[in-house]
Amino acid sequence: MTMPVDMSTTLGNAWFPHPIFTASGCASSGKELAQFFDLKDIGAVVTKSVMNKPRHGRPTPRMAETPSGMLNSIGLQGPGIDAFLAKDVPWLLEQKARVIVSIAGETIEEYSTLARKLRSVSGISAVEVNISCPNVENRGLVFACDPDASRRVIDGVRKAIGGELPIIAKLSPDVTNLPDIAKGVVDAGADALALINTVLGMVINIDTMKTHLGGKTGGLSGPAIRPIAVRAIYQVHAALPQTPILGMGGVASGRDAFEMILAGASGVSVGTASFGNPSAAIAIQNELRDLLAQRGFATLKDAVGFAHREDAQ
Amino acid sequence: MVAAVMSTINRNSAQLLATLVSNKRVGAYHQLLLNVGDLVKSCKPGNFVAIKVGGDSSKMILRRAFAISRVSDISQYGGTMELIVAPHGSGSKWLCSQVEGTEIDIIAPLGTAFGIPTEPINALLIGGGYGSAPLFGLADVLKSRGCKVDMLLGASVGSKIYAPMEGKRSVNSLKIYTEDGSMGETGRVTESLLEIIAQRNIDVIYSCGPMGMLRAITELVAESDVIHQCAVEESMACGVGICMTCVLPVMNDDGTTSMLRSCIDGPVMDGSVVRWDLVGKVPEAQS
Numbered sequence: 001m002t003m004p005v006d007m008s009t010t011l012g013n014a015w016f017p018h019p020i021f022t023a024s025g026c027a028s029s030g031k032e033l034a035q036f037f038d039l040k041d042i043g044a045v046v047t048k049s050v051m052n053k054p055r056h057g058r059p060t061p062r063m064a065e066t067p068s069g070m071l072n073s074i075g076l077q078g079p080g081i082d083a084f085l086a087k088d089v090p091w092l093l094e095q096k097a098r099v100i101v102s103i104a105g106e107t108i109e110e111y112s113t114l115a116r117k118l119r120s121v122s123g124i125s126a127v128e129v130n131i132s133c134p135n136v137e138n139r140g141l142v143f144a145c146d147p148d149a150s151r152r153v154i155d156g157v158r159k160a161i162g163g164e165l166p167i168i169a170k171l172s173p174d175v176t177n178l179p180d181i182a183k184g185v186v187d188a189g190a191d192a193l194a195l196i197n198t199v200l201g202m203v204i205n206i207d208t209m210k211t212h213l214g215g216k217t218g219g220l221s222g223p224a225i226r227p228i229a230v231r232a233i234y235q236v237h238a239a240l241p242q243t244p245i246l247g248m249g250g251v252a253s254g255r256d257a258f259e260m261i262l263a264g265a266s267g268v269s270v271g272t273a274s275f276g277n278p279s280a281a282i283a284i285q286n287e288l289r290d291l292l293a294q295r296g297f298a299t300l301k302d303a304v305g306f307a308h309r310e311d312a313q
Numbered sequence: 314m315v316a317a318v319m320s321t322i323n324r325n326s327a328q329l330l331a332t333l334v335s336n337k338r339v340g341a342y343h344q345l346l347l348n349v350g351d352l353v354k355s356c357k358p359g360n361f362v363a364i365k366v367g368g369d370s371s372k373m374i375l376r377r378a379f380a381i382s383r384v385s386d387i388s389q390y391g392g393t394m395e396l397i398v399a400p401h402g403s404g405s406k407w408l409c410s411q412v413e414g415t416e417i418d419i420i421a422p423l424g425t426a427f428g429i430p431t432e433p434i435n436a437l438l439i440g441g442g443y444g445s446a447p448l449f450g451l452a453d454v455l456k457s458r459g460c461k462v463d464m465l466l467g468a469s470v471g472s473k474i475y476a477p478m479e480g481k482r483s484v485n486s487l488k489i490y491t492e493d494g495s496m497g498e499t500g501r502v503t504e505s506l507l508e509i510i511a512q513r514n515i516d517v518i519y520s521c522g523p524m525g526m527l528r529a530i531t532e533l534v535a536e537s538d539v540i541h542q543c544a545v546e547e548s549m550a551c552g553v554g555i556c557m558t559c560v561l562p563v564m565n566d567d568g569t570t571s572m573l574r575s576c577i578d579g580p581v582m583d584g585s586v587v588r589w590d591l592v593g594k595v596p597e598a599q600s
Contacts, residue, residue: 025557032322032554032577048557056572059595063550063558067372070550074557077572214593222374252374275551276365276374278420279328 005292006299007285009043009267011244012166012191014125016043016098016267019300020257020285023248023271024049024102024128024170025074026221029088030095036278039097042285043267047088049104049130052113054080059214064203069222069250070272071201073215076104076133081117093123100168102128103157106136111153115160126166129157129190132197132219144172144197147181151188158189168246170194173225173232179239192244194269195236196229221272226250230263237264237305252280254287261288261300262307322554322577323423325355330416334390336409341472342443343409345396346388347417353384353392357426358451359544359581362394363552365418366404377404378552380521380544380580381422383450394421397446397475423552425581427451427519427542433459434516437509438484439502439530440466441522442473447544448521449480456483463513464488465506467526471496503529515539520584524592531584541584547575562591570596 009019021043027033030045039045057077064071078084081103092099101124105111111129118127131153134140143149154169161167169190175181182193198219205212229249237245247265250272251257257268268288273280288300297303335346349356363376382395400409411417430436436455438448445466452462462483467490468474474489474496481487489497490504498504503526509515520530521544534541550556553576560572561579564586573579588596 026555028555028557035322035324035326035553036328056570056596057557057560059593060558060560061548061593062560063548063556065373065375065550068374070375072550072556072558077557077560272374275556276376277328278551278553278555 003293003298005289005297006301007289009300011126011168011246011266013164014166016125018043018285019261019267020281020288021100021246021267021269022046022274022281023269024130026271026274029084030092030097033274033278034095037282039092039095042281044098044100044125045092046100046128046269047084047092047102048078049076049102050078050081050084050114051076051104051106052081052110054078054083061212061214064212064218066201066203066220067224069220069224070275071203071213071218071220072198073213073218075215081114085117085121089121089124098125099123100126100128102130102170104130104133105153106133108137108149108152108156112156112160115157118165119161124165126168126192127157127161128168128170128194129154130170130197132170132172142172142174144181145175147184150181151184154185154188154190166191168192168194170197172197173228174200178232179236182236182240182243186240186243192246192266193236194246194248195232195265196225196249199225199228221250223250223252223256226256230259233260233263233265234307238308241305251284254284254291257284257288258291258303261303262305264305264308266301266304323360326420326423326553327352328418328420331394331419333411333413333415333417334393336411336413339397339477340475341399342475343398343400345398345408346390347394347396347419348390348392349394349419349421350392352421353386353394356381356384356394356422358383358447358454359424359426360422361424361552361580362396362419362421363423364408366407373404373407375550376420376552377408378423378549378576380444380447381450382446383453397443399443420552424576425579427544427581429454429458430460430517433461435461435514436463437513437515437518438462438464439518439520439522439526440464440475441502441526442468443475444522444544445475448519449477449483451519452480452483461485461513463509463515465490465502465509467491467502467522469493502526503533506530506533510534510537510539517542520544527584528589531587531589535585542581543584543587544580545575545582545587546580549576552576562588562594562596564588572596
């Protein structure tokens, strides 16, 4: 008989009874997955990144399956922050789900505007700042790939949102020195980091002999990118051991989630796996609990970053 | 402006392991029968199923969507669901290679269904390629409501026409077109469509097939009172409404256009509200 494992976790000052989350953009705003499991049984629903205005997104085709992965090019289609706050958030709170709202912008000012609108919303657990968007004020350079722009976005959000609500900065792996960018956003006021966003990719259709996706490039997700995510989490945890990390990138089983916890993640998001199996988040959470118990961990927190112990000796 | 329409997933859908009880080759296609038990009661013509392919260690991580061609609760196996599958890509080839007795991971029923009239009407069912499959189940339902049901089927070649013997019994007439003339008349289903509509006083067209065919039918009937319900096809990653990849531009009541998910707001849509000219484009760029 194994002892029950305390699976609770924290990201900044937000406490969650469970360590598995949805990944933004892979759960819409939660309603659809509620058909397959009770949303309050996971750590939190991280909603699809929302922008200030309604948005159509990119043309189809928007996806291509690749070996052990997929490319997506959605272009942040969404209802805009006002409709989202009026409809989606109240519904999620009614379900007793914990909610992390993910925001995205095209300018530093747009992120601040979104943060100001979130400030007065009660019941949300944290805000995820998705900085993997093109900065229209700087030749479309993705914020997350520019250390200075990354810092300025988070600084603007911190000032607009006040001191209470934890900020989770979601970073791109498509950079040369990820720990440096991580340090920058933490200095600017991020309480936690979400690692990793999708990896930029492309598929060319050999029949049309053109790029397959309407948006030409897309974000690669799924098990194909998991080792990149584990490496990113490990490196950033080594550089910033006090900063909680929400790990993600190709997690499809409890074993995969456990690997990210060992690398330094305090919680794990399930994204693309939900496309293949809408109840994946719950299955992964149960498998993770069993694995922690089998390895003798009384709490999930004891396992966070456990793979680093050799380095510390 | 994007309308904040909140659609929801088919409330009857469930994820389960279904036993493959029969797998037969029919022309260019495979006819698969899955034992789904009581789930047949909630499956309607037009609904689809999302199937996990490739086994547990597969590099194929996404489900494949297939139209449910018909369901039966009186077969020797209990409640069964019939699928007509073209072994075209690696996922459908895997599915067609499965032996009877295999457990298949399915989510069904998904999506919208063809609207069934409350009064007897004159219906014309139009299928392209294996898109004809769900129309035979629909024909049964329409017939049982006293509707007059005519059918047009088209394909590039005769081997791609799916028209089972028992299916032919549920329609008043069946006309076949092939582009190479190897079966039926040479040409496309749209060839004499307006004449057929006029001759038979067609009230509603139900269609399933390639997007080009659905668009052509919509344009032909645009000036008439004929209602066109079509089952669209757009590549999907999830089938349950969370990935936002299968969107189509659809006209709202106020004339604006929304990108709606064909897995949730479809696959059956009113052909006259789909902005066929904008498929594969972004509405904002056009306005």
